Amino acid sequence: MMEALLGWPPAVLDPMGPYSSPVRTVAWALFGMGALITALVVAALALAWKGPPRWRARLGGEKAIMLLGVALPTVVLTGLLVWGLTLTARLDRPAADGAMRVRVIGEMWWFRVQYLDGDGRLLAEDANELRIPVGRPVALELESADVIHSFWVPQLSGKKDMVPGRTNRLTIQADRPGQFGGVCAEYCGRSHALMGMVVIAQHQPSFERWLAARIAPARRSAPGGEGFTQFVAAGCAACHAIDGTSAKGRAGPNLTNVATRRTLGAGIMPNNRGTLTGWVGDSQSIKPGNRMPSYDRLEPAQLKAITAYLETLK
Incomplete structure (x- = not known):
């Protein structure tokens, strides 16, 4: 039933903002390195099985084991770690001045969305649907009301856990209007697979009109309706x-x-x-x-x- 979610399934490798592009770059690098290592392992296996006796002896020698089994993985994994952390470091930094503030609280099994003013006061509350202005960073304050959840909208940023008793921060941004599917990316119980949301990016004037209407005094239903x-x-x-x-x-x-x-x-x-x-x-x-x-x-x-x-x- 999750296909009912607009923007679903999330396009994991199709970034729509500056905070998701580094994640795609790291992902492709990991895919490439994984393919290369797999090819090397298969080649070594083939050589050990059917290769000339001379090469098989070299492959099983102490020098080859230290080089291919210790030195190469250490250099490759350390390089990937440093490069990946450097590339994605901005995801954990505080959002730039002027960023919109939103608190998202993970619950079993839905997302509570709270729009905040610059001082952190509550303006309006919604559920499972987050509206943001195009081209403007949005600083998310991620919390949990019960168990560990994880907020992930692949086209707008990386994922970040929502931990009880703690506030984690994540910045997202959309560079064009659209609807972007998101999910809880941490197993959180029986209906975890049925916990999704949608982020709707609008041009600034449209977003401001929507927010103004949302925080205006609500129209009451007819008395005694x-x-x-x-x-x-x-x-x-x-x-x-x-x-x-x-x-x-x-x-x-x-x-x-x-x-x-x-x-x-x-x-x-x-x-x-x-x-x-x-x-x-x-x-x-x-x-x-x-x-x-x-x-x-x-x-x-x-x-x-x-x-x-x-x-x-x-």
Whole structure:
């Protein structure tokens, strides 16, 4: 089902920004060196098996073993290590002045996305979808709420672990508009393979309009609206927040703009009425082990009302 994620599968060797290009360079170098070493090993094996006795004796001698088995790997691996660390050092450096700040928190099994101002104050919250401006570095503050996760959007940067009790930093940047798939790259439990996200890069004016609309006071649903009434009665507000309403839950994703998201369930299916209804009614059959209980006890009319309400949250 992960193919439902826009930008999926991630194009690992197709960088779209300055922070992913060094990763591709290192990857191709490792592929090339791996192929060369494999060829040398196969040649040595063939020589030891069918080669002339004179060459076979040399290959098994102490000098050859020290040269090919000790000196060569030491020189090659040390050179690759120093070169690779030098080339990718900028990935761990603090982002340049003017970088946008975003906190991403890994949870079982989804990504909480928090947009921050320059002083680190929360501006808006989303889930499994990160919007960024084109051509501007974005400083990510990576955290975990439970186990070790790993944030990886191959076309925009390298990967970085999300460790409980610690904040790791990673800078990403997109040099053109687009949608770029990302995944959790560290095994984190039963539904690890169903934990994805999408990064949407927009031109600066479009991004600023989106962010301004997102942080503006949320439009309330009609007082006493059936959908919101059923949403609260079913207990959804205990886990989910909707800005501008009495729903203030923190356990699950913020649903303020859920109707505008491309996907549901952390990238595992497209967001439309059918999938939304199925997710609300029985998420466990779609993503086993996730922390949202199935609501198969809801009557069809209740489920329809809740889904219709969620579709208005834009």
